[in-house]
Amino acid sequence: MNVKNCENQEKSTVALTVEVSGAEFEAAIVKAYQKMRKKINVPGFRPGKAPQKIIEGMYGAEVFYEEAVNIAMPDAYEAAVAEKKLEVVGYPQVELEGELTKDGFTFKAIVPVYPEVKLGEYKGLKAPKTPAKVSAADVDDRLKEMAERNTRLVSADREAKNGDVAVIDFEGFLDGTPFDGGKGENHNLELGTGSFVPGFEEQVVGMKAGDEKDVNITFPADYTPELAGKDVVFKVKLHEVKEKDVPAMDDEFAKDVSEFDTLKELKADIKKKITEERENAAQQTFEDNLMQQVAENIIADVPDAMVDAQARRFLDNFKNQIQQQGIPYDQYLKMTGMDESKLLEDAKEPALRQVRLDLALAAIIKEEKIEISDEDVENEYKTMAEKYSIELENVKKYLPAEQIKDQLSTRKAIDLVTESATATAPKAEDDEEKPAKKSAKKSAEDDEEKPAKKTAAKKTAKAEDGEEKPAKKPAAKKTAKKTEE
Numbered sequence: 151m152n153v154k155n156c157e158n159q160e161k162s163t164v165a166l167t168v169e170v171s172g173a174e175f176e177a178a179i180v181k182a183y184q185k186m187r188k189k190i191n192v193p194g195f196r197p198g199k200a201p202q203k204i205i206e207g208m209y210g211a212e213v214f215y216e217e218a219v220n221i222a223m224p225d226a227y228e229a230a231v232a233e234k235k236l237e238v239v240g241y242p243q244v245e246l247e248g249e250l251t252k253d254g255f256t257f258k259a260i261v262p263v264y265p266e267v268k269l270g271e272y273k274g275l276k277a278p279k280t281p282a283k284v285s286a287a288d289v290d291d292r293l294k295e296m297a298e299r300n301t302r303l304v305s306a307d308r309e310a311k312n313g314d315v316a317v318i319d320f321e322g323f324l325d326g327t328p329f330d331g332g333k334g335e336n337h338n339l340e341l342g343t344g345s346f347v348p349g350f351e352e353q354v355v356g357m358k359a360g361d362e363k364d365v366n367i368t369f370p371a372d373y374t375p376e377l378a379g380k381d382v383v384f385k386v387k388l389h390e391v392k393e394k395d396v397p398a399m400d401d402e403f404a405k406d407v408s409e410f411d412t413l414k415e416l417k418a419d420i421k422k423k424i425t426e427e428r429e430n431a432a433q434q435t436f437e438d439n440l441m442q443q444v445a446e447n448i449i450a451d452v453p454d455a456m457v458d459a460q461a462r463r464f465l466d467n468f469k470n471q472i473q474q475q476g477i478p479y480d481q482y483l484k485m486t487g488m489d490e491s492k493l494l495e496d497a498k499e500p501a502l503r504q505v506r507l508d509l510a511l512a513a514i515i516k517e518e519k520i521e522i523s524d525e526d527v528e529n530e531y532k533t534m535a536e537k538y539s540i541e542l543e544n545v546k547k548y549l550p551a552e553q554i555k556d557q558l559s560t561r562k563a564i565d566l567v568t569e570s571a572t573a574t575a576p577k578a579e580d581d582e583e584k585p586a587k588k589s590a591k592k593s594a595e596d597d598e599e600k601p602a603k604k605t606a607a608k609k610t611a612k613a614e615d616g617e618e619k620p621a622k623k624p625a626a627k628k629t630a631k632k633t634e635e
Contacts, residue, residue, distance in 0.1 A: 312351075
């Protein structure tokens with residue numbers, strides 16, 4: 151293998167021109183023959199037994215060339231990358247140059263590499279920070295949620311009204327014939343929620359236990375095709391009316407739902423927790439704004455490969471989220487009229503922001519010479535084991551030390567930026583509680599709660615599990631060109 155040329159190009163790519171010698175190509179041809187011989191029929195020989203020279207005599211010397219290129223090129227590419235000490239961050243684009251003969255071949259690889267990063271301002275920055283405000287109404291709302299979770303349903307000997315739960319049997323008829331999906335028994339229907347077809351619940355209001363009634367309904371025009379716009383009759387029998395028994399807001403309630411003896415103590419604790427939640431949210435938003443400034447301030451020619459890889463990770467995460475909600479990904483695409491290429495395209499802008507953030511964090515770690523000791527890693531292992539009640543050895547088994555070092559160094563870099571920054575008063579229109587954006591550090595706390603995820607900063611392109619993975623080897627095809635998959 152001989153690297154004939156190595157030239158830097160735009161978007162942090164390098165053009166490698168590599169020559170594979172005749173001897174190297176001949177060795178690859180032998181390997182190609184051993185791989186392909188069983189699939190080549192030669193009269194007078196059993197499958198796989200025909201000599202290489204016989205096969206070449208029948209089909210031409212070039213019969214093994216294509217497969218030999220596929221064998222020789224990846225090794226030559228890797229050797230060239232190693233010789234030039236390139237930090238590859240994606241798949242190369244490869245094409246053959248010139249003729250392919252027994253004397254070898256030459257190929258050109260366009261290789262995306264880790265970009266040179268020049269830090270801008272990252273200390274002494276300013277960003278708005280919303281003060282944590284908690285009102286009495288906020289506390290009351292949280293108490294109401296607690297009361298709702300502790301509400302019992304009790305039987306009521308009266309007519310049903312909105313807010314009650316009606317226990318009913320029902321069966322729907324279209325033109326006197328029952329239709330599929332229109333029957334239920336002992337169904338608990340909370341009146342006033344609009345969970346049934348429009349107009350149904352309103353006609354159940356006023357019924358008492360033992361009552362039977364025909365409920366006349368016209369299905370909406372956008373309902374399922376077989377019922378859309380159709381007039382139907384539901385035969386309904388009400389078995390029981392249940393009303394909500396909401397607990398009184400007093401000291402006994404506090405004792406039932408918490409470790410406190412009085413409602414006053416419970417309210418104080420709720421206020422404290424809401425304050426902490428909002429302070430944490432405000433701090434995460436503050437950090438996110440600061441780190442976004444840091445990311446915008448760097449000078450780096452970001453390769454498309456890094457952005458494409460991050461966009462793919464975003465899409466994979468999105469797939470997992472909707473599937474966890476019970477929605478098949480293919481079904482989601484049909485419902486929304488989207489296709490995967492459009493989702494990937496939409497993900498590129500946030501992906502670029504994330505890549506720039508990762509590059510900025512890695513540059514700060516390098517600039518500030520942030521190092522994580524083995525003792526730091528061990529202490530973090532112990533903290534996580536204690537926090538999640540997991541055996542220490544199991545934590546170490548599933549979380550490599552290098553990943554812990556990445557998390558801790560990232561955390562230190564963000565703390566350095568944050569501690570040197572100034573919090574300013576938010577603008578009037580922003581002085582309302584808003585959900586915090588995703589924290590720049592993918593928050594260190596989140597990294598602990600979801601240890602399998604990668605941290606925000608990586609010194610090299612990394613797979614999602616946080617372990618560095620080499621770029622895949624290129625392989626030549628009949629088109630003599632390989633593009634990123």
